[in-house]
Amino acid sequence: MKNIVLFGPPGAGKGTQADILKEKYQLVHISTGDVFRFNIKNQTDLGTLAKSYMDKGHLVPDEVTINMLNAEVEKNPDANGFIFDGFPRTEAQATALATLMDEKNSQINAMVALEVDDEVLVGRLLERGKSSGRADDANEGVIRERIAEYYRKTDILKDFYQKQDKYYGVNGVGSIEEITVRLSQVFDTL
Ligand code: AMP
Numbered sequence: 001m002k003n004i005v006l007f008g009p010p011g012a013g014k015g016t017q018a019d020i021l022k023e024k025y026q027l028v029h030i031s032t033g034d035v036f037r038f039n040i041k042n043q044t045d046l047g048t049l050a051k052s053y054m055d056k057g058h059l060v061p062d063e064v065t066i067n068m069l070n071a072e073v074e075k076n077p078d079a080n081g082f083i084f085d086g087f088p089r090t091e092a093q094a095t096a097l098a099t100l101m102d103e104k105n106s107q108i109n110a111m112v113a114l115e116v117d118d119e120v121l122v123g124r125l126l127e128r129g130k131s132s133g134r135a136d137d138a139n140e141g142v143i144r145e146r147i148a149e150y151y152r153k154t155d156i157l158k159d160f161y162q163k164q165d166k167y168y169g170v171n172g173v174g175s176i177e178e179i180t181v182r183l184s185q186v187f188d189t190l
Helices: 014-025 031-043 045-054 062-073 091-104 118-130 140-154 159-160 178-186
Strands: 002-007 028-031 079-084 110-114 165-169
Touching: 002 014, 002 062, 002 178, 014 079, 014 159, 028 031, 028 062, 031 045, 031 062, 045 062, 045 140, 062 079, 062 091, 079 091, 091 159, 110 159, 110 178, 159 165, 165 178
Parallel strands: 002 079, 002 110, 028 079, 110 165
Antiparallel strands: none
16 A cells, blocks of 8 residues: 655645546545635535635644545545645644554555745746636735745655655656656655
């Protein structure tokens, strides 16, 4: 069983690559951002709460996010393994994920991080905002706040996984196909 955290700042290409890699490696893809957006669309209480943070470019509180992630994992008891996209984003989430995997007699095998310069990220997200319909992609101020939030709370998770010898950095600039090849080279070693 392979459980991989696909990591990187907003706009690094995690969702695009996870969609390709889940098919290639037969893994279940869980994107916490997608689950929140599904809840917003369906006007659930979770959606209303999440939206109040997402619209500002801030992280949804840990407890809510961790409970949701646990529920998503439990929905897939027969999974061959998971690609986690957009989770964990804080140290508390990383610790909770380790505990969850432990309870399943499993573990996170690797954090694979897409590395992309900030100004490239802003450009990509503004471009995506023209068609994604995502409120948080439509405004440059919110985009920059999401990147700032990443550096405040999320970037340190590299250390968390590096200490366990599980960190793999991959150049996230290039064509979608080129980046899939680079990521696959890492996935194949796991
Ligand atoms: P994403 O689709 O991964 O870019 O996430 C969009 C937004 O959803 C983020 O800016 C956060 O507000 C929220 N979100 C997604 N995943 C998490 C997470 N693991 N922890 C907290 N907030 C999250």
